[in-house]
Amino acid sequence: MLITLLLTLLIAFGSFAAMLLAGWAPKLGLDLQGGFAVVLVSPEGTDEDTLDTAVEVMRRRVEELGAVQEPEIFVEGDRRIVVQLPGVEDRERALRAVGTTGEMSFRAVIDIVPESPYFTNPDGDHPPNINPETGLSDPDDVNEVGYLEAEDSFAIYVVSPAFLTGVDMEGGDAQFSSSTSHGGGAGGWIVIPGFTSEGGEKFRNATGTLATFSVGSPQRQLAIVVDGVVQSAPAVAQDVNPAEGLDPDQVVITIGISENPQQEAEDLAAILKYGALPTTFERERVESISASLGEDSLRAGLIAGLIGLVLVAIYMILYYRVLGVVAVGGLIVFGAFLVGALVLLGETQGTTLTLAGVTGIIVSIGITLDSSIVYFERIKEEYHAGRPLRPAVDHAFPGAFSTNLKGDTVTLLAALLLWVLAIGPVKGFALTLGLATVIDVVVAWFYTRSATWLLAHSRMLDGGWFSIRGAMARGPDEPAHEDLVAVDA
Numbered sequence: 336m337l338i339t340l341l342l343t344l345l346i347a348f349g350s351f352a353a354m355l356l357a358g359w360a361p362k363l364g365l366d367l368q369g370g371f372a373v374v375l376v377s378p379e380g381t382d383e384d385t386l387d388t389a390v391e392v393m394r395r396r397v398e399e400l401g402a403v404q405e406p407e408i409f410v411e412g413d414r415r416i417v418v419q420l421p422g423v424e425d426r427e428r429a430l431r432a433v434g435t436t437g438e439m440s441f442r443a444v445i446d447i448v449p450e451s452p453y454f455t456n457p458d459g460d461h462p463p464n465i466n467p468e469t470g471l472s473d474p475d476d477v478n479e480v481g482y483l484e485a486e487d488s489f490a491i492y493v494v495s496p497a498f499l500t501g502v503d504m505e506g507g508d509a510q511f512s513s514s515t516s517h518g519g520g521a522g523g524w525i526v527i528p529g530f531t532s533e534g535g536e537k538f539r540n541a542t543g544t545l546a547t548f549s550v551g552s553p554q555r556q557l558a559i560v561v562d563g564v565v566q567s568a569p570a571v572a573q574d575v576n577p578a579e580g581l582d583p584d585q586v587v588i589t590i591g592i593s594e595n596p597q598q599e600a601e602d603l604a605a606i607l608k609y610g611a612l613p614t615t616f617e618r619e620r621v622e623s624i625s626a627s628l629g630e631d632s633l634r635a636g637l638i639a640g641l642i643g644l645v646l647v648a649i650y651m652i653l654y655y656r657v658l659g660v661v662a663v664g665g666l667i668v669f670g671a672f673l674v675g676a677l678v679l680l681g682e683t684q685g686t687t688l689t690l691a692g693v694t695g696i697i698v699s700i701g702i703t704l705d706s707s708i709v710y711f712e713r714i715k716e717e718y719h720a721g722r723p724l725r726p727a728v729d730h731a732f733p734g735a736f737s738t739n740l741k742g743d744t745v746t747l748l749a750a751l752l753l754w755v756l757a758i759g760p761v762k763g764f765a766l767t768l769g770l771a772t773v774i775d776v777v778v779a780w781f782y783t784r785s786a787t788w789l790l791a792h793s794r795m796l797d798g799g800w801f802s803i804r805g806a807m808a809r810g811p812d813e814p815a816h817e818d819l820v821a822v823d824a
């Protein structure tokens with residue numbers, strides 16, 4: 336029993352100390368760390384598979400950008416997607432990652448004009464794909480001549496129908512180029528797109544056609560369009576043979592002058608890598624949660640938990656004497672295991688601790704104490720029935736453990752059901768409750784059993800008010816203490 340107890344303590348506190356030395360800590364969720372949440376709404380009639388695909392694309396984009404520790408993205412109802420981004424610093428960048436459709440196309444430039452002619456006469460006739468209020472094309476329509484604004488200028492690009500779209504592409508890579516051949520002056524950030532075999536052939540043929548126009552003509556330019564905005568419009572080089580076109584493996588997208596060209600390159604590469612969203616979304620609501628509010632919530636939860644823990648510890652020691660110390664020690668071991676598990680899950684799986692999870696931890700204090708109380712009361716029952724104290728300690732554990740195991744099984748099943756059926760913060764509560772239930776079984780078997788057995792075989796079996804016998808509260812009509820000792824011997 337001594338070896339079992341020492342190994343249990345070594346694993347619990349040794350692993351916890353190792354995590355502290357490694358600088359690991361629980362990853363905090365949105366309500367504790369701060370950040371923001373956005374609710375996106377899809378068009379009427381969007382099917383469930385489309386929403387699930389959109390969730391996966393959003394998650395991969397955000398994780399690729401490294402914007403948050405662990406995004407919580409899930410479907411709510413029939414049309415909504417809830418995105419929770421804890422610890423995010425660049426809000427607009429994250430919003431672009433989850434809200435940008437990411438539809439990319441390559442389109443030949445027909446002309447570059449200062450203003451769309453349809454914007455000067457919004458009440459007149461205009462093509463069906465033109466918005467009369469802006470004079471610009473519908474960004475989702477790539478099969479008609481378009482009037483598109485540019486990312487880094489006030490010009491309007493008149494472009495042809497797309498000859499190549501996102502389905503013809505397979506990924507992208509952001510790189511810094513020191514070359515001056517990409518139009519970046521002294522070099523700069525570029526994105527290298529990847530084409531399918533069919534897409535590469537389309538690109539080669541189209542650029543061969545563009546190479547037939549004279550150098551300096553806008554019609555020699557190739558517009559690279561993402562979600563209806565021209566990201567760049569490089570001209571086909573003078574030495575390109577019209578009969579051969581450009582090699583698709585040599586294509587680069589240059590990032591223009593901006594506050595953070597590296598960020599823009601990485602964002603564009605993420606969109607190319609993980610593809611377009613399967614449908615468009617509108618922002619229904621954006622909620623910001625300050626880090627200070629999260630810290631206050633965490634502090635309040637911890638203070639409440641500590642006060643409750645201290646009061647419970649005092650009561651347990653006064654009522655169960657030395658066995659109460661065992662119970663309090665079990666809480667400490669239980670806490671080391673639980674926090675260690677949450678830290679490990681955070682580092683390996685990105686699991687975050689939410690305020691609901693903190694609530695689950697506080698509730699789990701009662702689960703662990705219940706296991707100790709059931710055991711101690713079973714010892715009392717055995718002792719009051721006339722069994723000598725030391726054998727009562729040994730004999731009480733199997734029945735008490737069986738009772739606790741049945742109760743823990745019910746709690747674990749409830750936690751699993753919550754995890755499967757619930758969404759959002761309730762999952763955090765289910766996770767900590769389930770972990771606590773499993774750890775409670777481990778602590779009861781390896782710690783509480785061993786520690787109580789060792790005390791029962793030490794001087795703490797007898798020894799006045801604080802001993803195990805002092806906590807048994809025998810009545811005046813029960814057998815004398817000496818008779819029990821004799822039988823025990």
